[in-house]
Amino acid sequence: MTRIPLFFPLLVAAAPALADVSDAGNACIDALRANGTPDAQGGEVLSDEFSEAGSLVMLKDAGGTVWRCIAYGDGTVGELEVVDAADDGEGAMDGASAPMVSGEQRVKFASGTSGTVLTATLAPGAAVRYLLGAEKDQFLNMYVKVYNGALAYQIFNPDGSALLDTIGAGTPYSGQLWQSGDHAIEVYNDGTEPVTFDIGMSIY
Template sequence: MSFKKLAAAAVAAMSIACPVLAAEQDAIDGCIDQLRVVGGPDGQSGEVLSSEFSEAATLVMLRDLGGTTWRCLAYSDGTVEELSVANAADDGGGAMAGATDQVRVSFDAGTTGTELSDTLAPGASRQYVIGAAAEQDLYTRVAADGPTLDYQIFNPDGSFLLERTGGDLEYRGELWQSGDHVIEVINRTGSEQSYNLIIGIE
């Protein structure tokens, strides 16, 4: 069953129709549409877990086909303010495999870091997967050519190592899990953005 049918069924179960319900449904639909854009194959279907309407922004929780739970904040006109992974599913392919657009990162022999150049469409995100061990130090910086991009870092178990922050702030810290770590770069600006992602592990 598609996201749309599930969301519509949930609202239809309410006994009365009112502008609040319509605004909430528009926010839900906006979150679903955005997840379909950034969620890869798993994001094309799933279920709406909950929604909490607010005139400021509606909080919508979604679960995609792969079992990853997403947190979405959207407005009554369907515009998405934020879409991020709340609880990543492990499908055996590493942290959050299949959840969204992913790039496997590797270093050249004899080096401890790399710099990647990339471009993101407005509202899109890309995940960079890198294997590392507990007690190693990770350095990350996102240098955008235009407005600041956001990024967040996930541990191998899907928990946050670093919650979403602006790319103008670098991250440097010790890892506490071994396995695939995920650095997700997010474009919340209204235009396509080019950027360099600098990653180092020692």
């Protein structure tokens, strides 16, 4: 895993963009700086993963807290949250675990954005169906990234026919839609252990 020092001291001008960090990564660094805490003024980039649905950037600040950031190609940041809080010496808890999901989940994009990335946990033998409204001739980009175990997913058109047959997580999808209405993305866990995953989706 690539770790890139951020080098942004509090009392000097902002450091220039680093050559090895994407525009999304730099947007996340700026957002972390702006949160105002002393620890947020330095740290490292743990990972920087590009996707049309929104780049996932993991940061660790100078105090050891790990942050999860979702940024888009236009430089906007859709999400910045703590996923692993540093121990403050007084029993501070780790970051909240990803929620357990099942059934149907309606996907809504934040105002002014065309995509989102969600993090969730799927129980063994369970499935979740994400409903995403879209119009004919638009394009859908999506991916499923697992943190442990294995998952599979399938995409259905509004009429129930298959837009994409079942494939394993880790293989992204990008394609044009040919129906209008709710498209369903079903994610399956056929294993024997809970699996935590990210699912990224964008419509354009």
